[in-house]
Amino acid sequence: MPSAALGSVGKRPLRLLRSDRLRKRFEFRRVRNEGRRVHTASFVIQVAANTQSPSRLGLTVSRKVGPAVRRNRIKRLLREAFRLEREAFPAQADLVFIAKDQCRVACLDDVRREISGARSALLKAARATGPRGGTP
Numbered sequence: 001m002p003s004a005a006l007g008s009v010g011k012r013p014l015r016l017l018r019s020d021r022l023r024k025r026f027e028f029r030r031v032r033n034e035g036r037r038v039h040t041a042s043f044v045i046q047v048a049a050n051t052q053s054p055s056r057l058g059l060t061v062s063r064k065v066g067p068a069v070r071r072n073r074i075k076r077l078l079r080e081a082f083r084l085e086r087e088a089f090p091a092q093a094d095l096v097f098i099a100k101d102q103c104r105v106a107c108l109d110d111v112r113r114e115i116s117g118a119r120s121a122l123l124k125a126a127r128a129t130g131p132r133g134g135t136p
Contacts, residue, residue: 016083022058022094031058031094036125040114042103046096047125055089057082058096065099074099081111088115090126 022028035048050056059078061071078097082089089095105111115122 014083016057016079020054020056020082022056022096027056027094028058028060028096031096034129035094035096036128038118038121038125040118042100042105042110042114044098044100045118045122046098047090047122047129048094049090049126049129050092050094052092055086055091056094058094059099060096061099061103064101065103071099074103074105077105077108077111080108081115085112085115088119088122090123093122093126093129095122 022031031046031048035046038045038047057079059075061074063071065071065074082095105114
């Protein structure tokens with residue numbers, strides 16, 4: 001039943017759509033080259049403005065962070081935080097979360113705390129990249 005996957009009328013679906021994610025290597029490279037970095041205790045967040053209206057999420061968690069179970073848990077927590085707290089992220093921006101070696105997030109509340117602590121820096125970084133993706 002398709003209506004079960006949808007939120008209230010006129011809202012985005014509850015799940016994270018394919019269009020909400022960065023999937024191609026060139027998309028990650030564009031964010032790295034044109035964006036700004038924001039550091040938190042567990043993540044480096046690269047932010048670049050995009051021309052599409054919804055913000056999009058990219059994740060990078062290397063083997064240095066830990067075994068596959070740990071890496072996958074971190075990715076699940078980041079996707080869930082992004083899905084639930086869209087208003088904490090810049091509206092027209094691509095974000096790439098890179099987990100640091102000492103990433104210590106164990107639950108969704110840890111991720112939410114880090115994102116809320118970096119919210120103003122994320123908004124500032126998205127504005128600094130401008131609508132065309134680069135600074136003068």
